[in-house]
Amino acid sequence: MRLLIVSGRSGSGKSTALNMLEDHGYYCIDNLPASLLPAFITRISSETVALPRVAVSIDARNIPDDLKKVPQIIVDLQASRIDTEIIFLDANSPTLIKRFSESRRKHPLTTESIGLREAINKEREMLEPIAALAGLSIDTSTMSVHELRATVRARVVEKKDSSLALMFESFGFKNGVPIDADFVFDARSLPNPYWDPALRPLCGLDEPVSQYLSSQDDVNAMQTDIFQFLEKWLPRIERSNRSYLTVAIGCTGGQHRSVYLCERLKQAFTGRISNLQVVHRELSRKEAAQQS
Template identity: 40%
Template sequence: MADPTTGSGPEPDGMTPVKPEEAELLVVTGMSGAGRSTASDALEDHGWYVVENLPPQMLGTLAELVSHSPRSISKLAVVIDVRSKDLFADIRTALRALAASGVTFRVLFLDASDNVLVRRFEQGRRPHPLQGGGRILEGIAAEREILRELKESADIVLDTTSLNVHGLATAITELFSETGPVALRLNVMSFGFKYGLPVDANFVADARFIPNPHWVPALRPHTGLDEDVSDYVMAAEGVSNFVERYVLALEPVLDGYRRENKHYATIAVGCTGGKHRSVAVAVELSRRLAQYPRVTVTTTHRDLGRE
């Protein structure tokens, strides 16, 4: 007979109880205006228990409660921001204490370009929490300095510059809606160097060594998603060898990410405009990386369609 004080013993109808998995703890932070509220709503939609505006000093206490009862709250997201600057200063201390106590957690950092953040604040007709009597840009600069070390140590940096509300919700779904053991999630992104480097890229590969289909009249109107362009790019001298060696070079990195509990990385592949070469190479890299066990791969093309 089960002991009602411990919850042990057989489940109803003779089912054997399943040992609860370790609770997941996600710390959500980042720049004001980068989409924390949207991310919180998306996480709640996928079964996360979200606590917003938690003082960092309480993070350890909350994590301890959850770790002792993973059945009741298996996925906890804690949203912390800089609205209370004095309290936020303790977040690094709180995270170091969590790591020292053995609690497994990840940090999601949301970011966006200064121009986009300014536009979002202006559209919302609200001041930046750190601007005081100054300009919005001054508040953003102050916040970037406070968050600089936290961003550098974050497990996942998600750039929301080009994402609307629905796009951000989709990105959160792709990252955090899966059940079971957390896989290593890779985003292979094509981009155009003339539009700037992706700010959230962990690795950048340069595909500009490949002959450019732009100079082939029959291929110019097409993209790297089209078979004729893809075949042209992959058949160029050295390309297949480059892709094969690049994937092999990533193998120890992926293993190291798993050991260090880093679950997300962006691999960016660039060409001049992000239309032909980088797109074809990104698709091929994604295909090969998706063959590895416990790896989930998404492919995005940041600049496809831009003039």
């Protein structure tokens, strides 16, 4: 049985993630009382029920005393024969405030004496022990509903087995570093195709940019260094029971150098890693803007 525990702050997209999982055959429960989780797992893993894929949402709506028990419950489950993964969704506080203001929903922790901003900050503290155990963290601050569904499908639903899932993500530093990245590499010191007028409108997926960057010694040296670093440490990371790893590579705009490096590293690890994905954050945003 595969058990996914979905958690995160209110407004981060947990319902969207849970709906996506349900659409792909997971038996889903939203806001299960944490104290009932062990008994629930015993029941659904019995021979008479034997559900193969289950997703449970546990968050700040839970009974506070029960919520404090969740980290130990998770540790116990991970030590058992249950294939347990924790997916934690979050967004920056200004984004969460905006989402609640636009939807006019009531935050579960707001009261007459606790306003929205304070409730959001309090929720972060309450869920930190669960976030620290998460195998996969997803920052939904800039994601649309469709992007979040696509991310959950690619990283969770399509994960073929229990081996480490490796994702390379290109990004532009001018738009911020992905907060859910495990490793971040800075490619801004490399030769920049942007300064060639013929290459400026292209991206790292285009052959002229690829030819330009592949001819640069510094680019090849950085690619080799990142590959050797990951080749050395990935087996150790996998032995520590990590299920997901995100390697982010950034350049100034996230269009040329970082895209090229992510694609080359994907090629280098093809055949070595069975669960391998590449995401180009800025290119995806640009494409979504053009379609809207």
